[in-house]
Amino acid sequence: MEPIAVTVRGQGRWVLIHRCLKCGRLRLNRTAGDDNVLLLVRLAALPLTMPPFPLQRPQDD
Template identity: 70%
Template sequence: MSRRRENRHRSRQGADSFRCANCSLDVPLSAPGTRHRNHCPNCLFSKHVDERVPGDRASDCGARMEPIAVTVRGDGEWVLIHRCTGCDALVANRSAGDDNPLLLMRTATRPLATPPFPLERLARL
């Protein structure tokens, strides 16, 4: 384990919250609907701390992860798609019961609100 990762792991032991790297909210680690909170319920940003599985805290990147999309699992559960601002990794994260519903809807509808073509082209169809 690298010294940086070891120190980060040590500093998290016993912690019951983390500070959001985007909006600076103090976020509790417990969240309704998930065992490993990995994003801020206020702004939906995350931090690139997991490498292979949720909760492993094995990533050396540590950059902010921007919420860019929402997908829905077969059982109806909403999942946030985050893109790392440091290494461009894409990660799927379960939504939590206390996530900001307005931001979840904005993220889900962003492709419809900003299509890759002028909206006037729809009128010609």
């Protein structure tokens, strides 16, 4: 299983989304008190580093 994303569920609880490396199945797992907060924030910010569209304005020729 590899962590691929973080989501927030009721009462602001963070949940990790894991994907199975063999079959691709997704699983939700609650975060624990001893989880590395910096790694959780990095995982949560990952979509901001790879937007599905270009951020620059098209250049005029």
